[in-house]
Amino acid sequence: MRANTWAGRNKVEVRDVPDPRILNKRDAIVRITSTAICGSDLHLVDGYVPTMQDGDVMGHEFMGEVIEVGPGVDPGRLRVGDRVVVPFPIACGGCAACAAELYSCCENSNPNAGIAEKMFGHPVAGIFGYSHLTGGFAGGQAQYARVPFADVGPLKIESELSDEQVLFLSDILPTGYMGAEMCDIQPSDVVAVWGAGPVGQFAMDSARLLGAARVIAIDKEPYRLQMAERAGHTPVNFDEVDVRSRLLELTGGRGPDKCIDAVGMEATHGSAHIAAYDRIKQAVRSETERPHALRQAILSCRSGGVVSVVGVYGGLLDKFPAGAWMNRALTLRTGQCHVQRYMKPLLQRIERGEIDPTRIITHTLALDEAERGFEIFKNKQDNCEKVVLKP
């Protein structure tokens, strides 16, 4: 089959690889009809997530048709012919984390738990196409994928919704939603979202849906800010204004009640000298992150507010504003999304027309054009917001 693979730093390559087979009893094989490029794929391509290997099949947002199931898959849950969206964290359904609906912390789905443990203290779930640290599972930017624990994660789509309407249930829609949900939004809340990429856009829509009074979008790309503005959110361009001053102006001096970091480890700085510090430390690998958005969110948030982090961080950062965090009674909430928890309720919201996931799609390409897709998405060419690939 054809698959998009990691071919070294800043390089992906569509190659011929073997077709996937059932390896565990509860596996299913899915013929992929739509897949996508995610912002966190860029961290892999840029070389900031360790343990990638030449030839690893990439991609963790995909959907398709079940063409084979292992002998251990409960036929009441999944059968050949079912149309499914596959969540990016692989979760077993049987451990304490899964029982607590903390699916991205599944205790059994990562065969390389020992590696993850060294990095994170405790292991995390396996993730499709997302380094050997998270299991070494082949990803879904391919014609077919093997899906472990297929009777736990995949969501059956039984209505006539298009792939484009449901594909993002695999990751970015629940991730954005969880970013907003962790904010415990009250009707008077002003919510500021750092990053107007796909996850940021869905975090904004979700914050509004959960009752926020106003939502502010922070980015530097005019087309992304315009996209947020068209959806009813207030744009702030950090290339043009000082973010903290602008946020204080927009909130009567209080600061946003709730702040969402939808940026993560490769934040683009304004002109602060600390930017150079982060870049140098990251370049010599003594700091794996550039935590500028997180710092700014903490320093901007009103006292007693919540800073919710769904942007991806991989390792260690420094110059964390612990004083602001502690002295001003901020709550910091985080997590890779527990996608399985949100798929059904968000599908219902899509069916009711409360969320339109298609609004962020700017490019649809063939799988064989994945290299170009990465290029334009990474470099924000051609007003690229979200790329869907068709195998």
Added chain:
Amino acid sequence: MELKAATTIRKPALEVYGFWRDLENLPTFMAHLEQVRTTGDRTSRWTADAPFGKDVGWDAEITEEQPGEKIAWRSTGNADVPNAGTVRFLPAPDGVSTEVHVVLVYDIPGGTIGKAVAKYFGEEPHQQLDDDLRRLKQVLETGEVVRSDGAPWGKRARKEFPQRPAQPLSDAELAKGTDA
């Protein structure tokens, strides 16, 4: 040499105990064990895989057992690597799960085997035991050892590095077997 490790398994203590007490189950999750054959009510014959060398084996006897709580064993006779172990099963505070606490003691001898064993244990011995217990947890909570495309050989993946690329197995690789 003494190794300790613990894990928590979301199954009742009697079930976890029962699985372990059937000693022939141990090779399903312990990477270095080739086979354990029950030879009597409390006795068994253990065979270990390379790098102990070929045909490294020993007899063992259960020295203490309390159903649902504890099993202790030790090697008997002329074991190449005299060893003993204890596993305790404790109810976890959540009222559902079982804490499994393992202590293994090896008397590493001199000579060629001793050197091989010392080298083997020199490579992250605690990691080995931790990974064994992780596989025990997988088997009891999910039904089998979880395989990924980068580490498809289950418990045979003795070391996490180096791995093959995370892409589906070729026919040749599949023929090598995923039966470990």
